[in-house]
Amino acid sequence: MEDDPSHTENNRITLRVGERLFHTTKGTLTGESGYFQARLTRLNDSDANGSYFIDSDPTLFEVILRYLRTGTPPLFFDSATMAHDLEKYAALLSEARYFQIPSLVAWIVEQRYLQVIQVDTKIRVFKEEPGTDLLASSSTSTSKVEYFPSTGIERRPYFKVLAIAQTVTFDPKKLEYYG
Known part of the structure; x- marks a missing residue:
């Protein structure tokens, strides 16, 4: 059913985060995120143009969306200072909790990036x-x-x-x- 063009068309979604637009699918968003599972299956609160407004930092949301798409956790490592950017991990942890993504929360809380x-x-x-x-x-x-x-x-x-x-x-x- 995933290869069916009409199914793919109906599954596409546009998110407006700050002034940026993100294009993805409902399946990508609802696969791991409790927030999007609730919002996209129970609520129909899209804007007049069909996009959904997400009150989040677009730079961090880009990282969240990449994680939801690939399952690959982010690395915030600065080769100039030879250290992880703990401030970015803390900010992302807040967003991962907000969007209810337990595997990403665990990645950060358990400091798996150090491995x-x-x-x-x-x-x-x-x-x-x-x-x-x-x-x-x-x-x-x-x-x-x-x-x-x-x-x-x-x-x-x-x-x-x-x-x-x-x-x-x-x-x-x-x-x-x-x-």
């Missing part, structure tokens, strides 16, 4: 005295490793060499469908 991209940071400070080298490391993409040398007047430099090594590992298998 997809790992950043290993190793810092080594080579000091003048043998055996006094300092080593720090981090194996998460949500923490920052910062080095703050002590201040003061010294006749000799505090350290000679500061070595930082970062390794980023992406595991696409961890992006499996969570629906």
Whole structure:
């Protein structure tokens, strides 16, 4: 029945989110979203032109719709800072709860995105005295490793060499469908 053109025509839907229009199908929206299951099956509140107004951030809604279409969870990873954008995850979590998408809520709440991209940071400070080298490391993409040398007047430099090594590992298998 899915290949029937008349069925596909009747299944198409236009959403107005802010000033942006999104074109999709009722099946895409109602497959996982409790919000859209209720709104599109019980209510007929479309505008005069047949579109539905959704009071949401269009940028975040684009991510929500992509997730509903593909089942692939979003990654908000900034390669410049080598960290996940936790602010975006928090904003998306609010929207996922609003649109009642439990699998996306779980993806964010359980921080599964941390399993997809790992950043290993190793810092080594080579000091003048043998055996006094300092080593720090981090194996998460949500923490920052910062080095703050002590201040003061010294006749000799505090350290000679500061070595930082970062390794980023992406595991696409961890992006499996969570629906």
